[in-house]
Amino acid sequence: MSEFAAMGALTTPSGRALADNLLAFVRLLRRAGLRVGTADVLAAAEAISLVDIGDRRLVHAALRAVMVRRHEDFDVFDQAFLLFWRDPEAGRNAAAMALLEGFRERQKAPPSSRRVAEAMTPPRPSQHPPQPPEEKPPLEVALTVSEQERLQSMDFEAMSATEINEAKREIRKLVLPLDARPTRRFRPDPLGPVVDLRATIRASLHEGGEILTLERRRKVTRPPPLVALCDISGSMARYAQILLHFLHAVTNDRDRVHSFLFGTRLTNVTRQLRSKDAEVAFELVSHIVPDWSGGTRIGESLELFNRQWARRVLGQGAVVLLITDGLDREGAKGLAEATDRLRRSCRRLIWLNPLLRYEGFQPRSQGIRAMLPHVDEFRPVHNLQSLRALVESLSGPQPGRRMAA
Known part of the structure; x- marks a missing residue:
């Protein structure tokens, strides 16, 4: 039986x-x-x-x-x-x-x-036997900082495994409502600012050719596409692991999000990150990304993106997040040209660099000096506060674009 x-x-x-x-x-x-x-x-x-x-x-x-x-x-x-x-x-x-x-x-x-x-797995029993309740001494809390506030300002690279899990939970709560932009399409609207002549004539046919009302329309507004290019080389591996949770949360929160990972080659992981389950999504990503924690060829990766993917994903005023520390193994070979072309193909190019966490940061490497003149914004991305500042910047009014030198 x-x-x-x-x-x-x-x-x-x-x-x-x-x-x-x-x-x-x-x-x-x-x-x-x-x-x-x-x-x-x-x-x-x-x-x-x-x-x-x-x-x-x-x-x-x-x-x-x-x-x-x-x-x-x-x-x-x-x-x-x-x-x-x-x-x-x-x-x-x-x-x-x-x-x-x-x-x-x-x-x-x-x-x-x-x-x-x-x-x-059953929960582990406490290693310390329960103690009888004692009177708690008064605590001086005038200068203390809560664990939540400390987590917001802590560098991702300095976090323990428990703190990283807490940070991932906070990242999943971030909402990224990009500023909606008008498109070329129109939709019927009785209070629209534009008269729709074709719809007016079609409606008049039901009244024997008499035009009794004017049909109106207005432009459709949609948030622009968001494209993320994330460096997964050895110097960016710890940050990339956490930022992938941010890209996964954004991908499942809105449409028209495209994510690419690059080290020594460029890999499109948009389809894999669309899985609702974060563990399943990252497992799928690990199967198709062969160069995790390897070298960095930023110039070649950006050139390949411009040649194969720019026309497909950078339409309708796309916003591009370039996540890298700018340390290229090839120096600055072709990097300035590739970054400039990427900037001209999108509406807004934001460079997120974890090296900006240092107060005395100076753009000394050849790659950083080659890329810096061709980006619209240069922002840090090393803790939860920097991610929240990025969300606020993308959700607010868009600044005017700098003219290229």
Whole structure:
């Protein structure tokens, strides 16, 4: 007799054990990141009552049909179902499974397995025994700074793993409403400023040729496209890992966002970052980017972008975010020309450089001196405050463009 049949036989009189197991399974799915509400739990209980409890495949299909709404959650649900309903001791063995992940760098498990393993791992007990309550001494808080404020100003490169996770959660909350710009298209609007002669004549045909009202229209406004070119070389690796979370959040918050990564070559990762699940998105990016933490060829990468992608993604007044420290292994070869062409192809070119975190920064490298005259803005990007300042700048009125020298 299978485990499901045994459980059905034992719970036929009251059904309490099956209900408890179903609730425990729901809690596991929630810890793994799935959105399962009370209505889904009720639907799952009803679905189980309509199928043969001894057939594992039917139960799996019934629960999956009512509890999973997003395609990227299917793998997580399958892993959780397999672990939870197959082995009652899986919760105790999940910690060992999670430890094995660190020894298999070349054969990494899919993100869904890691998420389910972490969800099933019991919380670690406190190493310190509970102490009896004591009277707390008065604290001097006049000159203290909260952890939240400290996190906002801390450099990404100096953060611990816990602080990086907190920073990623803050980044996902950032909203980037770019200033809407008028396009060439029109839409009907009774209060529009422009008279639509064609629509007026078509409407008059219903009245025997008499023009009784004037049809009006106005231009359609849309935020301009946003294009990000992010350096993933060795000197930018730590910042690029965190800034990818920013690009992922922006990509899933608005349309017409295009992301490119470059080190020694240029890679388009727009499609991969559109996945709602951040872990799945970054796993897909890791499969197609071969030059992470390698050398830097900024000039060649920008030239390739100008030649193959500029006409496709830089239309309708696009805003370009160039994220790099400007340290090119080829010096300044072709860098000034490529940056100038990129600037002339977009409405606004913003260079984000983590080296600006230093107060005494001086553009001494050849690459920085070659690029600097051809950008509209030169901004730091090394902590949460700099990202918030960038969002405010993109959301506000656009400054006038400097004329090229």
